[in-house]
Amino acid sequence: MESHAEENRAGENPGTLSAGLERMEARLEAAASLFERTVALMEERESERSGEVRRIVAAVESGREAELEKKLEAAEQQIAELQAQVEAGRANSNETPVVSPRKTIPAVTAQFLAKQGINTLEQVEAGALDAALNGLSLEQRIAVKAQLLRAGVVG
Amino acid sequence: MKLEAMAVHLPDVADHPNRAPFTGVLTLVDEPSTKAPSGARGHRVILTRAAALAALPSLLGMAVDYAPSWDGHDARRKCGIITEADVSGTRLRVSGYLYSKDFPEVERQMRQCSAGTMGMSWELADAHVEDMRADIWTLTRATFTGAAILLRNKAAYRNTSFELGSTRCRNLIAQAAPRSHRTVREEALRTTDGRKEETWNHMQRKTGQARILAR
Numbered sequence: 001m002e003s004h005a006e007e008n009r010a011g012e013n014p015g016t017l018s019a020g021l022e023r024m025e026a027r028l029e030a031a032a033s034l035f036e037r038t039v040a041l042m043e044e045r046e047s048e049r050s051g052e053v054r055r056i057v058a059a060v061e062s063g064r065e066a067e068l069e070k071k072l073e074a075a076e077q078q079i080a081e082l083q084a085q086v087e088a089g090r091a092n093s094n095e096t097p098v099v100s101p102r103k104t105i106p107a108v109t110a111q112f113l114a115k116q117g118i119n120t121l122e123q124v125e126a127g128a129l130d131a132a133l134n135g136l137s138l139e140q141r142i143a144v145k146a147q148l149l150r151a152g153v154v155g
Numbered sequence: 156m157k158l159e160a161m162a163v164h165l166p167d168v169a170d171h172p173n174r175a176p177f178t179g180v181l182t183l184v185d186e187p188s189t190k191a192p193s194g195a196r197g198h199r200v201i202l203t204r205a206a207a208l209a210a211l212p213s214l215l216g217m218a219v220d221y222a223p224s225w226d227g228h229d230a231r232r233k234c235g236i237i238t239e240a241d242v243s244g245t246r247l248r249v250s251g252y253l254y255s256k257d258f259p260e261v262e263r264q265m266r267q268c269s270a271g272t273m274g275m276s277w278e279l280a281d282a283h284v285e286d287m288r289a290d291i292w293t294l295t296r297a298t299f300t301g302a303a304i305l306l307r308n309k310a311a312y313r314n315t316s317f318e319l320g321s322t323r324c325r326n327l328i329a330q331a332a333p334r335s336h337r338t339v340r341e342e343a344l345r346t347t348d349g350r351k352e353e354t355w356n357h358m359q360r361k362t363g364q365a366r367i368l369a370r
Binding site: 047051053054055056058059060061 | 182188190191192193194195200226227228276277278279280281282283284285286287294297300303305309310311312
């Protein structure tokens with residue numbers, strides 16, 4: 001409480017603080033996901049060296065699963081690239097992020113989101129969006145998120 | 156042909172309502188899989204005979220499971236148990252029981268599908284691959300952690316099989332044959348009665364001895 005008060009006295013308002021916290025949270029999440037990937041990669045390399053495989057199942061891997069995994073990977077990569085571009089743009093301009101003046105998404109998506117209680121596209125929380133998309137298949141979720149990303153609704 | 160076998164003996168219970176015997180070919184040894192198994196990073200695999208024999212004890216008592224779409228494993232749907240395994244030629248054959256009363260849908264599927272439709276798949280843990288850069292991985296050590304019943308074309312080894320034993324025939328045989336065996340209940344009663352008789356005789360002897368000593 002005291003530190004908050006001191007920061008407020010120093011001129012930072014709660015809105016700036018929460019935005020900062022959100023940014024920090026996003027960065028931590030990204031770092032954690034990167035860390036998980038690194039661990040998986042290291043485990044894979046280690047198993048390659050030792051010849052040990054933790055689990056093998058003599059059932060054929062479903063082609064659809066592999067295809068969806070590839071799509072998800074591609075989508076994640078695209079999101080990461082776009083995020084990096086946005087960050088780079090912000091750093092170069094040294095200005096506050098420019099909010100897209102017009103956010104257009106397909107009518108079907110808008111209707112679906114409205115049904116799930118997301119009526120405004122100005123500020124969509126990640127948690128609310130995930131909850132709204134819960135009933136959809138992985139492919140559909142990727143498609144909706146990509147549309148929202150293109151429209152600049154989610155960062 | 157050399158046969159290496161191992162079994163867990165379960166007591167016979169005639170007409171057990173929840174046991175449907177099955178037999179199957181779980182895998183082939185010393186032969187490459189038809190397709191790459193899941194978890195083998197796209198490589199086909201060869202389970203060596205030595206590795207399979209060494210892993211036989213780990214297979215006994217393991218469960219057989221199934222996925223509702225019959226295309227893979229679901230370790231949370233354990234519908235039976237493997238009680239016997241043997242390697243005969245290149246075939247690793249297993250037998251055991253399905254929990255037919257608990258999983259009627261599995262028994263129904265097995266009885267309804269045409270012969271040769273269903274196959275089996277193993278699940279291995281801590282497998283050792285001789286050379287991970289090889290086109291076909293050679294598994295030289297592994298532990299069986301379970302098996303699944305699935306459509307034959309979804310198994311990495313195409314020549315696996317799964318068949319339910321004919322329980323009807325077994326019942327008919329049991330009815331037709333003279334009753335030379337005792338049921339578990341009869342055996343238990345017989346044993347209890349025997350024990351009571353022994354105790355009674357012992358008490359009688361002791362009482363008799365005490366009387367003689369008193370005289």
